[in-house]
Structures are given as structure tokens and as C-alpha cells.
Amino acid sequence: MRRSLPIFIGLRFTRSENANKFLSFISSVSMAGLILGVAALIVVTSVLNGFEEALSKKILGMVPQAAVYSSFPLDDWKPFAQVIENNDSNVIATAPFVQARGMLSLNGEVNSTIINGIEPTSHANVSILEQSMVAGDFDSLDSGANSIILGKYVVDKYALKLGDEVGIIISKPSNSTVGMTPSFHTYTLTGVFHVSQEIDKWMSYIAMDDASDAVGLNHGATGVRLNLKDVFTSQNSAKQALASVSSHASTLEGVEKSLRFSSGDWTQTHGSLYTSIRMQKTMMSLLLFLIILVAAFNVISTLVMSVTEKRADVAILKTFGASSSLISRIFIVQGAVIGVLGVIIGLALGIGLSLIIPSVSAWINVTFDLGLFDNYFVESLPSKIKLIDILLILIFSLVVVLLSTLYPAYSAAKVEPVQALKGE
Structure with missing residues (x-):
């Protein structure tokens, strides 16, 4: 019974605050502050976690996580890929590609695009393109078929349908003094993918051999892209892949002596976006933690006023033999009820909002x-x-709340019965 006495009296003190409307109002404000602070912190961190996951799954599922580029087309890319995979356990799969910037000619209008020449079989291991198809056939990109896959945003914007002809304007080397001349190629729309508006707008896919011909390379890949287990070590994997290919280049059959390699990774193209998300998460978390601290100060104010109001009750308890420790625990229980209840409700509210906010x-x-x-x-x-x-x-939140009860509890324990009862 003695052990449960602080809990019993603390709960009675909490409920009896209804007699003082102002104190009851301050107590409600303190709890509301904790509820909103905890809920907001959970929602913000969950949303920013969602952005990180979307970046990893969508953007990094479509753009090269890391890649090695060649100064000359690679007629046989497989030995290069094998060297990369053998020397880095972080590499899951590799695939060749040809990439160039061009213009789509659609219904009399032009739209900028990044042309990706791929081999469907190997590309499926390094990209989410196949899983992102919403119409047509991913495997339609056969060499010489002049097929093209476009994003849903472009298809909807220009009212295209499968089987329509799509023109591509792309620059290719020439013997003229200009050095580069534009060339026009026609492809048949055989597939539509959907990832996000940003990706849909800029990306287009054709067969790798078709892309090689379009940019004047005859055939072969201009690079090998990597799919990684840990995308956040992409810089190390890119450097290791470059070192592996460069050191083995002279031993690989059919490699030209003039070949030069370079490497890159997703942090060079989208790293600033990820850094921005992480920074916002840190700054918003700190800001909302401060809101919780402010709510904790409200709890302190509530308890201090409660101690002042209940000085006579404390004095009576002490005259009946209540120790200073017992008095402290009574007010710790009172503050904990306000704080813990606020934290739990805030937790439930934050999780609930986080679950429904996408829809x-x-x-x-x-x-x-x-x-x-x-x-x-x-x-x-x-x-x-x-x-x-x-x-x-x-x-x-619980630590802050419990710490906020210590000073009021200490003040209550220091109440002198004689002095407190003089004013009654």
C-alpha cells in the first residue's frame, strides 16, 4: 500500500485540478503542446524518410548508380563487366549502355530527351524500367527494330499511342568543319513506362545498337553501368571499377591501346537532392525537438502552480508523517501523468497521420x-x-517530461508545514 500511495495521491491531485479552472487550462495546454510536438516530429521524419526511399527506389532505380565510360565504343563489353563484378562485392549486376542527348519530334513539336541505348536482358538487372512499364513490351527493343519506349508524361502530353512514329534529332560526328551534324531518325513507339514526372519527361529508351548507329558509332557500348548493394558507397565502387578496368584493359582481348576510361556515380547528378533531404530532416527534427522542450517547460509551470495551490495539502501530509521523498514522488506522478499521456497520444496521432498522408x-x-x-x-x-x-x-520525449517534473517535485518536498498552514 505504501508503494502505491504516491501514485494514488498523485492521480487524485491531477483529477482535483478541475476545481481550479485556470490550472486545468494550463495543464491542458501543456498536454496539447506535447501531443502536437511529438505528432509533428513523427510526421516530418516519416515524410522525409519517404523522400529518401523514393529517391533510392525511383531515381536511383532509373539513373546509373555508378558507371564506367569509355572513350571508344566497346565492341565486347562483357569482359569489362566481368572484371568489375569480380573486383567489387558491392556490385550486384552490370549492363552496357549508349547515352546521348537529343530532341524528340512529336506532332510538330520538339521535346528534349536523354536517349538511352540498352540491351533489355542485361538492363533488367540494373534498372526498374521493366517493372515500371504501363503499356507495351519492354523486350520490344530489338536491334534493328527501330523501337522506342517513352515516359507516360510525354505520351499523354502529345496524345501518342502504341505504334505511332516518333522522330529523334541527334548530333553525330562528321567530316565537316563544324565537327557535328544533326541527324534525324524515326522510331516506332512500342512501350510506355511511368516512374515520376521528372523521369518520364526526360528519359527515352531504344536498342543499344540503334543508339550506336544514331550517334555514329556503328555498334558497341559507350559505358557499363553498375547496380549496387549499397548505393551510398557508390563513389568507392565507381573508383574501384575504373581502377579495375584500367589495370586490366591491356590484357583484355580486342581492346585498343588508345582506350581511355572515366567513371561517375549518382552523387554527381542527384547527390545535392539527397544532401538537401538529409539536411532538412536534421533541421526540422531539431526545430521540433525544441517545440517538445517548450512543451516540457509548460509542464514545469503547471506543476509549480500546482505545488503553490496545494501547499496546505502537502503540509497536512507532512504532519501525518509523509516524508519529503513521498511528497516528491507524488508530484512526479502528477507531472508524469500529463507528460506520458501527451506523449502517447502524440505518438498515436503522428503514426496515424503518417500512414494516411500519402493518400x-x-x-x-x-x-x-x-x-x-x-x-x-x-x-x-x-x-x-x-x-x-x-x-x-x-x-x-519521456526523458524530457520526467526531467521536467524534478524541480517542482523538489520544491514540494521543501514545503514547511508550519509556514504553509499559517496562511490557511
Whole structure:
């Protein structure tokens, strides 16, 4: 019974605050501050986690995570790929490619594009293109078939359908004084993919041999792209792949002595986006942690006022033999009830909002035609709840709340019965 006495009295003190409307209001404000602070922190971290995951799955599923580029077309790319895979356990798969910038000629208009020449069989191991097909056939990119796969955004914008002809304007080397001359090629639309508006708008895919011919290389790949286990070590993998290929180039059959290699990775093209997301997550988390601290100060204020109001009750308890430790624990329980309840409700609210925010944001965007995500690689606010984030927020919030009860509890324990009862 003695052990449960602080809990019993602390709960009675908490409920009895209804007699003082102002104190009850301050207590409610303190709890509301904790609820909103914890909920907002969970929602913000979940949304930014969602952006990180979308970046990793969508953007890094389409652009090369790392790649080695050759100064001359590689007639036989497989020995190069084998060397790369054998010397780096972080490399899951490799695929050849030819990449060039060009213009799509569509219904009398032109649209900038990045032309990717690929081999469907090997490309399926390094990209999510096959899984992103919404119409047509991924395997339609046969050499010499003059087929092309475009993004859904472009197809919808120009009202294209499978079987339509698509013109490509691309520069190729020439013997003229200009050095480069534009050439026009016609392809048949045989597939449509959808990843995000950004990717759909810029990417187009044709057979690798068709791309080689279009840029004046006859045939062969201009590089080998890598699919990595850990995309955040892409710089190391790119450097290692470059070193491996360069050191083995002279021993590989059919390699020209004038070949020169270079390497690159996704951090050079999209690294700033990832850094921005991480920085925003850090800054927003710090800001919302400060909001929780402010809410904790409200808890302190509530308890201090409660101690002042209940000085006579504390004095009576002490005259009946209550120790200073017992008095402290009573007010710790009172503060913990406000704080823990606020944290738990905030936790539930934050998780609930994080679960529905993707569908709600998508509905709002579509219903009111706001175009909020037109220039981004997502179509709604993404959300990913991580257990480690929830635990860190929970632990931090509970620690702050419990620490905020110590000073008021200490003040209550120092109340002198004689002095307190004089004013009654």
C-alpha cells in the first residue's frame, strides 16, 4: 500500500485540478503542446524518410548508380563487366549502355530527351524500367527494330499511342568543319513506362545498337553501368571499377591501346537532392525537438502552480508523517501523468497521420488540380515510418517530461508545514 500511495495521491491531485479552472487550462495546454510536438516530429521524419526511399527506389532505380565510360565504343563489353563484378562485392549486376542527348519530334513539336541505348536482358538487372512499364513490351527493343519506349508524361502530353512514329534529332560526328551534324531518325513507339514526372519527361529508351548507329558509332557500348548493394558507397565502387578496368584493359582481348576510361556515380547528378533531404530532416527534427522542450517547460509551470495551490495539502501530509521523498514522488506522478499521456497520444496521432498522408495529399492534389508535385520525383507526399525514429522520439520525449517534473517535485518536498498552514 505504501508503494502505491504516491501514485494514488498523485492521480487524485491531477483529477482535483478541475476545481481550479485556470490550472486545468494550463495543464491542458501543456498536454496539447506535447501531443502536437511529438505528432509533428513523427510526421516530418516519416515524410522525409519517404523522400529518401523514393529517391533510392525511383531515381536511383532509373539513373546509373555508378558507371564506367569509355572513350571508344566497346565492341565486347562483357569482359569489362566481368572484371568489375569480380573486383567489387558491392556490385550486384552490370549492363552496357549508349547515352546521348537529343530532341524528340512529336506532332510538330520538339521535346528534349536523354536517349538511352540498352540491351533489355542485361538492363533488367540494373534498372526498374521493366517493372515500371504501363503499356507495351519492354523486350520490344530489338536491334534493328527501330523501337522506342517513352515516359507516360510525354505520351499523354502529345496524345501518342502504341505504334505511332516518333522522330529523334541527334548530333553525330562528321567530316565537316563544324565537327557535328544533326541527324534525324524515326522510331516506332512500342512501350510506355511511368516512374515520376521528372523521369518520364526526360528519359527515352531504344536498342543499344540503334543508339550506336544514331550517334555514329556503328555498334558497341559507350559505358557499363553498375547496380549496387549499397548505393551510398557508390563513389568507392565507381573508383574501384575504373581502377579495375584500367589495370586490366591491356590484357583484355580486342581492346585498343588508345582506350581511355572515366567513371561517375549518382552523387554527381542527384547527390545535392539527397544532401538537401538529409539536411532538412536534421533541421526540422531539431526545430521540433525544441517545440517538445517548450512543451516540457509548460509542464514545469503547471506543476509549480500546482505545488503553490496545494501547499496546505502537502503540509497536512507532512504532519501525518509523509516524508519529503513521498511528497516528491507524488508530484512526479502528477507531472508524469500529463507528460506520458501527451506523449502517447502524440505518438498515436503522428503514426496515424503518417500512414494516411500519402493518400490524402494525392487526393487533394488531384481533386483541386494543384500540380503540387509536377516538378518532383513523387506524386504525393511519401511516408515511411522507421521503428528507430519512433523509439528515439519516444525516449527523448519521456526523458524530457520526467526531467521536467524534478524541480517542482523538489520544491514540494521543501514545503514547511508550519509556514504553509499559517496562511490557511
